[in-house]
Amino acid sequence: MTTALTRPPLVRSSDRVIAGVCAGLAAHLGWPVKNVRIGMALATLAGGAGLAFYAWLWIMVPTADESARRNAKRPASPIAPGVTLDPAFSAVPPPASPSPGPPVAAPWWGNPDAGAFAPGGVSGGGPGAGYRDAVRPPWFRGRSMRHGKEMLLGAGLLLVAGILIAQLLGVDVPLGTLIPAAAVLGGAAIAWMQLDETRRAGLVDKTKADQAGGWARLAAGLALVVAGVLVMVSGSGSWEQTWLALLASVAVLGGVVLVLLPWALKFWRDLETERAGRIRETERAEIAAHLHDSVLQTLALIQRRAGNEHDVVRLARAQERELRSWLFQDPGKEAGQLSDRIKAVGAEVEDSLGNAVEVVSVGDTAMTESHEALVQASREAMLNASRHGGGPVSVYLEVSDGRTEIFIKDRGPGFDLPDVPEDRLGVRESIIGRMKRHGGSASITSTPDGTEVRLGMPALQTDNAEGKS
Amino acid sequence: MNNVQGTGPIRPAQPVRVVIVDDHAIFRSGLKADLDESIHVVGEAATVEQAIAVIAQEHPEVVLLDVHLPGGLGGGGREVIAGSAALLGTTKFLALSVSDAAEDVVSVIRAGARGYVTKTISGAEITDAVFRVAGGDAVFSPRLAGFVLDAFGTAPADIADDELDRLSARELEVMRLIARGYSYKEVAKELFISIKTVETHVSAVLRKLQLSSRHELTKWAAERRLL
Structure with a gap:
């Protein structure tokens, strides 16, 4: 297999006499076109075998255009279109090897060329199977029994062949029993396959067309089974009798369906109602559990601390925040954004110092290292504002294309920056110094009406550059 | 607030x-x-x-x-x-x-x-x-000002014809200050304008918020569930 030979896909050629089959086959096998054509003609003389083969290829092999279209739709696969094969091309390829020829050309039960009638060709095998899977019509696509249907069909055909041979050899085969039995088995197989498909379709996708096809198959399976059973039971091959019995049984079935339908519908509806009820019940239980763990506990705490207004407000605000985030949190939103961090820091400051911290954010961005510094600096500013301002703190975060800005404002008595002692690390180091080190800026405006800290951080590309310098 | x-x-x-x-x-x-x-x-x-x-x-x-x-x-x-x-x-x-x-x-x-x-x-x-x-x-809380800035964008309008869909540079400044927790009086002081002018700007923003046909506004609000 190491000296691999690439074969062009088997497609019907546009250079054609009738349908381009011979030219395509020649291109695929690497033989001269003339030889193939002569071979085909000779085979036709041999009891029409060539004709049958030609017709079969005509039906099964796509034209070059069709093939290209299908290839375009096919998902990428590790197996390249040209499938490698042992150069010493044998009539019976090893079963484990990828099926020769391109999958689009290969009918799903076997290969059109030499290996077609060998056992290996029936089951296909190896990675080639998954490949065929992709081009196979959807109703044959399965995961669990990838080769199951091929095997089944092959076995069936072998059985038929065996019976025919046996008959030719003069063995008396009870066809009258065998055919109905085969019909029953086949019908059941079709119906059960359908059951399996619908279950799978429920998981993958549910399209109307699929369902319609499913119903058709179910009906076909049912019809086959009923007809088979009838013929078997009636025991006679008489067509008229069978026909009458068929009619009668269909009438009986119809009657049964008519009688049972209301019950079935009611049963189905009850089942749906019960299921919906169960879902609601689960949701309710979840909400109740959450409220119990959070709100009820907080209310109990508030009652015990009723004398302390500060504690009551703090508890109420913390609970409000928690409940709000639980109720309105958008699960689709990306976690760990800058605004989330700022809000979390605000909540932390509010919890520890008891003054409300109101965060308003406009725009958002993913966290980076320098943003982390921004968060830490604003945390320090919030702590200062809450501690010295003694009232509610307003935090405003604005993220625009160019830069990220955070404003922290309180309504305290204010202070003069030069008056802040050198050893007070809060303002100088944690806010101003930290912002400078990370390429940002910080300024503090303080009036008797309040203090505002402004933090600015340029957008990503610039702060990356500054971070390196 | x-x-x-x-x-x-x-x-x-x-x-x-x-x-x-x-x-x-x-x-x-x-x-x-x-x-x-x-x-x-x-x-x-x-x-x-x-x-x-x-x-x-x-x-x-x-x-x-x-x-x-x-x-x-x-x-x-x-x-x-x-x-x-x-x-x-x-x-x-x-x-x-x-x-x-x-x-x-x-x-x-x-x-x-x-x-x-x-x-x-x-x-x-x-x-x-x-x-x-x-x-x-009009009464704008910092949060409402934040909504407005988020919905209208923080870039000022430069073309006259989409006037309803954008905020003017001055209106943006006013909205930003309100979002930062400034009272109308503080906004006036900060921008060196009268309180009456601040009120006019805020009313103009409210009008834009109400009249703008900007389809993104509703879509934006529907997408943005919690502020």
């Missing part, structure tokens, strides 16, 4: 007639007790239908309107404003909400409310807001 405090809107000589619409009786009585004595609560309502009836009967100057209300077609405060459209010239609506969801706030503002405050606001603040709304001004 503390921006309306101490900005000193002119107290009207006569008491302001107010209707409170909220489905929680405890909240209504609490709010009534909190309001200044120069505010007369002339009616209360708990549902959309009651609210429309009481407003039509009392012709109040200001309606304190909860965004979420039972009854009607499920439209809540928005539906009350739509049902009282004939009075919109004389009766002003101030939206109250615990929800903070952009969709709720923007929808009630676009229906015609003159402002929006959260229910956690103090009695003094809400009294101020009522006076301000009664005087024809």
Whole structure:
């Protein structure tokens, strides 16, 4: 297999006499076109075998255009279109090897060329199977029994062949029993396959067309089974009798369906109602559990601390925040954004110092290292504002294309920056110094009406550059 | 939410007639007790239908309107404003909400409310807001200003023809300061303009918020569930 030979896909050629089959086959096998054509003609003389083969290829092999279209739709696969094969091309390829020829050309039960009638060709095998899977019509696509249907069909055909041979050899085969039995088995197989498909379709996708096809198959399976059973039971091959019995049984079935339908519908509806009820019940239980763990506990705490207004407000605000985030949190939103961090820091400051911290954010961005510094600096500013301002703190975060800005404002008595002692690390180091080190800026405006800290951080590309310098 | 405090809107000589619409009786009585004595609560309502009836009967100057209300077609405060459209010239609506969801706030503002405050606001603040709304001004909390900035974008308008869809540079500045927690008075001082000019800018922003055909506004609000 190491000296691999690439074969062009088997497609019907546009250079054609009738349908381009011979030219395509020649291109695929690497033989001269003339030889193939002569071979085909000779085979036709041999009891029409060539004709049958030609017709079969005509039906099964796509034209070059069709093939290209299908290839375009096919998902990428590790197996390249040209499938490698042992150069010493044998009539019976090893079963484990990828099926020769391109999958689009290969009918799903076997290969059109030499290996077609060998056992290996029936089951296909190896990675080639998954490949065929992709081009196979959807109703044959399965995961669990990838080769199951091929095997089944092959076995069936072998059985038929065996019976025919046996008959030719003069063995008396009870066809009258065998055919109905085969019909029953086949019908059941079709119906059960359908059951399996619908279950799978429920998981993958549910399209109307699929369902319609499913119903058709179910009906076909049912019809086959009923007809088979009838013929078997009636025991006679008489067509008229069978026909009458068929009619009668269909009438009986119809009657049964008519009688049972209301019950079935009611049963189905009850089942749906019960299921919906169960879902609601689960949701309710979840909400109740959450409220119990959070709100009820907080209310109990508030009652015990009723004398302390500060504690009551703090508890109420913390609970409000928690409940709000639980109720309105958008699960689709990306976690760990800058605004989330700022809000979390605000909540932390509010919890520890008891003054409300109101965060308003406009725009958002993913966290980076320098943003982390921004968060830490604003945390320090919030702590200062809450501690010295003694009232509610307003935090405003604005993220625009160019830069990220955070404003922290309180309504305290204010202070003069030069008056802040050198050893007070809060303002100088944690806010101003930290912002400078990370390429940002910080300024503090303080009036008797309040203090505002402004933090600015340029957008990503610039702060990356500054971070390196 | 503390921006309306101490900005000193002119107290009207006569008491302001107010209707409170909220489905929680405890909240209504609490709010009534909190309001200044120069505010007369002339009616209360708990549902959309009651609210429309009481407003039509009392012709109040200001309606304190909860965004979420039972009854009607499920439209809540928005539906009350739509049902009282004939009075919109004389009766002003101030939206109250615990929800903070952009969709709720923007929808009630676009229906015609003159402002929006959260229910956690103090009695003094809400009294101020009522006076301000009664005087024809708009009441913007920092959060509402944040919504506006987020919805309209933070880049100023430079072309005249999309005037309704963008904020002017000055309006942006005012909105930013309000979002930062500045009172109208502080905004005026910061920008070296009069309080009256600030009020004009805020009213202009409110008008844009209400009239803008900008389809992103509704879409934006629907997507942005929590601010």
